[in-house]
Amino acid sequence: MESTERNTPQDGAAPSSSQRAMGQDGLIEAVKRGDVDRIQQLLEEGADVNVCDSWGWTPLHNAVQSGRVDIVELLLDHGADPRRRKRNGATPLIIAGIRGDVRLLQILLSKGAEVSECDFNGFTAFMEAAEYGKVEALRFLFDKGANVNLRRETTEDKLRLKQGGATALMSAAENGRTEVLSILLNDMGAEVDARDNMGRNALIRTLLNRDGENVEEITNLLLRHGADVNARGERGKTPLISAVERKHAGLVKMLLSREGINIDDKDSEGKTALLIAVELKQKEIVQLLCEKGANTKCGDLVGIATRNYDHSLVQLLLSYGADDHTDLPARDWSPHSSRWGNALKRLHSMHRPMIGKLKLFMDEDFKIADTSEGGIYLGIYDNREVAVKLFREDSARGRKEVSCFQGCPGHSNFVTFYGSETNKGSFYVCVSLCERTLEEFLGEPRKGPVENREDTLARSVLLSIFEAVQNLHSHGYAHQDLQPQNVLIDSKKAVCLADFDQSVQCLGDSQPVKRDLEDLGRLVLYVVKKGEIPFETLKAQNNKEAAELSPDEETKDLVQRLLSPGGNVKNYLVDLLGHPFFWTWENRYRTLRNVGNESDIKRRNKQSELLKQLQSGTPKPSQSFCQWKSKINKYVMERMDDFYKKRQKAPYKNTVGDLLKFIRNIGEHIDEENNKQMKEKIGDPSHYFQETFPDLVMYVYTKLKKTEYEKHFPQTQANSSVLEAVGPMGQ
Known part of the structure; x- marks a missing residue:
């Protein structure tokens, strides 16, 4: 419907740049002032007759809105486009429909406007005339071929929300236009029961509009023309329910007089008109409904009236057979929560x-x-x-x-x-x-020491927290209030992040993410220390002091990475979820074995990149694996060295490569029958090597990360429940 030349100047000589500049704002302002002489002058000087403001209003739109027939004709004579649209799609004809000016409608139609053209919300001039009660314009447009039952078309986005689809009749009814409604029904054959895209008819729309005028007269008119008295609107509400919610006894009486009304229909919440009337303490309406046979077994009507201290309503309901449940116990209901x-x-x-x-x-x-x-x-x-x-x-x-x-x-x-x-x-x-906060959970007694032993509790809890915060960051949010009180444990022992009322959308800003990471670093310390150091105390310490509280190398490295993440923090936690802190001791041991199983280590290939990476620099005396052979149980070390001596090969050396080779060989042979005594000395190899060389895993991880050998690192997966790792709470 829209002209293909909508955004170009009209045919003819192009105006000069000075003339265009002069006319851009001046023509629209002259039209608004109604200054015909100035308009004439600007047009003769070459001003663009179809210039528009930021909302798409052209001089013609403004002239129509002002009702200036003379200016409209002048603009059209100079090439104004009668079908030019504003940003909402409205044309001058549609604005003329709102004004109800028949003369303007005639002029615009004679210049190429179409009677059925609509804006981007589907409104035609005919619909606007109906909505604004412009009777003469309505009749004129109908005579010119306007479709009385045309339904408003709308955009795809709004259509998915079931918006649009209304007719002129619905607009007139909703806005209290009684005369228009009568003309549409009696003279133009409007469909009284047409439905919009939500399935609402004119009757429903009339009653849903609390501010609508002439509601009784319009309701009566629609009912006399056969409107469906049982139609449904939002939340399943019928006209009767809507009338009750309006506390309008006259409307209720009118609707109840219609044959076929379903007096006991329920809305989407399962409430009938009678139940709602009792809740609203509308005794007159309750009486009307009961006299008409409404079911009084539709809820605890007597109980509701009793709690409202409405004794007369109680007596009325009892007289119509309502049950008195006020002394009956509530039906059985079992919550899942044990604490609450x-x-x-x-x-x-x-x-x-x-x-x-x-x-x-x-x-x-x-x-x-x-x-x-x-x-x-x-x-x-x-x-x-x-x-x-x-x-x-x-x-x-x-x-x-x-x-x-x-x-x-x-x-x-x-x-x-x-x-x-x-x-x-x-x-x-x-x-x-949820059952308790992280602070409460950590304070509960549990059996089994964790000092110098594998801390499955801390790993399980923190892995769940890390995954939650990582998910938050991946969606562009930062929590900004990570603390023990905002981490909860539910009835299934799952760890849940809560309290997002200080969250912010990052929108490329790294600072909120860094704040989350710093709080997370201190939360790691809080959890591994089992809450013994108050979180506020941890927050008061500087980053270096906080990191020094770490009980082991894995925790210390993880905390340092969180407290000092560097510049690029995008997807930072994705990488940290693979940190050795989250590896089980068995996985740490398995990683060392797998690296030690590389052929370059077994053959002591000094030229290999792997050994160069691992043995770059001499181990510091402070590192546990410096002179590692002296740290191994003497009997076990002698047995392992003897294996090579018997084959006239060099025994193990105090290098990192040979230590990994040693760990690999122990893993391969410790369970053999002839090594029983060795196994008695070592016990569980995963625990033995973690406790003997507590910084070895972090050393290997740091050296091999981002190399091809990180293929040996395990894939970390979060436990869905603390229970899987530590058993029932209270143990």
């Missing part, structure tokens, strides 16, 4: 007004934790136990929390976001309920 179970059962049995899908009682008995805004409480959301985080309705933190959940959906190491509700100035964010 009793409180949740009490909450479930309480009669509380619902906040959307949420049941909540803001009492100290149901409080989980304090926050800077509104606290965290136990709740039941959509019949599911949840933790409810409270914010002010306009809270920036609340918006950040939800935005982060929506931007990083469905990660197994995040608390699960179930939904949110808004009520009376408060914003409620509902997430999965």
Whole structure:
């Protein structure tokens, strides 16, 4: 429909640059002022008649909006395009429809405008005339061929949201245009039950618009012309339910008078018109519904009225057969949480007004934790136990929390976001309920010492945290509040990252990510120290002091990398998830064995790149593998050296390559029958070598990382549950 020459000057001599500059703003301003002489002058000097402002308004659009027929004709005579569009797609004809000016409509149609042209939201001049109540324009456009039942077309994005599809009748009904509605139905044959893309008819749209005018008259008119009285709108609401929610007894009575009305229809929340009327304490409407035969078994009607202290409504409901359940115990309901179970059962049995899908009682008995805004409480959301985080309705933190959940959906190491509700100035964010914080979890007694032994607990907990933070960063967010209180353990013993109300979108800024990494470094120390050093104490120390608290080389290297990540932190944690800290001792031992199994090491090929990498520089006396042979059990070392002496080969040397060869050979032969005594001396080789040479794995890792030999490094995978690694809590 749009002209192909929409963005080019009209045919004719091109105006000079000075004339164009003069006319760009001057012509539009002259039209707005209604200065005909100035308009004439600018046009004669070559001003572009189709110039437009940043919103696409041309001089012709402005002249039509002002209702200046004389200026419209002048502009058209000088080549103004009658079908030029604004940014929203509106043409001068559509604006004339809003004004309801028949003379302008006539002129524009005579100059090439089309009666059915529409803007990008699907509005035609006819639809606009209906919406704004312009009766003469409506009749004129209909006579010129406007389609009375044309449905609004819209963009693909909006169509996916089921927007659009409304007719002129729906617009007139929703906006209280009684006269227009009557003309459309009686004189033009409008379809009374046409549906928009959400399936709503004109009756539904009339009743959903709380600000609509003449609602009773329009409802009556639509009903007399056969509108479906059982149609449904948003959230499954029928006209009757909508009328009840408006607390409009007259509308309810009118709808109940229609044959075929389904008085007991339920909305998407399972509520009938009667249940809603009782909740809203509308006794007159309750009476109308009960007299018409509404089912009084549709909920705890008497209980609701009793809790509202409405004795007369209680008596009315009882007289129509409603059941009194006020003294009956609540049905059985079993929460999953062991820690919060009793409180949740009490909450479930309480009669509380619902906040959307949420049941909540803001009492100290149901409080989980304090926050800077509104606290965290136990709740039941959509019949599911949840933790409810409270914010002010306009809270920036609340918006950040939800935005982060929506931007990083469905990660197994995040608390699960179930939904949110808004009520009376408060914003409620509902997430999965967890049993305890990381601080509480680490403080619980467990059997088995971990000092100088493999710390499976710390590795499992931190691996889950690292994966959660890495996922956050990969979606362009930074947490900005990593601390033990914001790491939770759920009923299945899974580690969950929580509290995203200070999160930010990084948008290429590395500083928020670096702050997360530094906090994560101190969180590593907090976990490996089992919470013995308060997190705030760790945060108060400088990076060097903090790193020195590390109990082993793997922890120290990991912490140093986190506290001093360097300039490029993009995907930084992806790399660190493969750090030896996260390798089991068995995997560390297996890595040393596999490197020692390389042929260049077994053959002592001094020219190999592998040995050059491993043996660059002399081991420092402080390194555990310096003079390593003296550290090995004497009996075992003699046995291993004897093997080569018998074959007239050189015994093991105090080199890193030979140590790896030694570890490989031990692994290959320790379980043989004739080596029983050696095995008794060594025990578990993975533990023996980790404890004897505690810095060897980090040395090998540092030397071989980013080389072809990192193929021997294990692939780290997060445990989904702390239980897999450390057993039930409390042990």
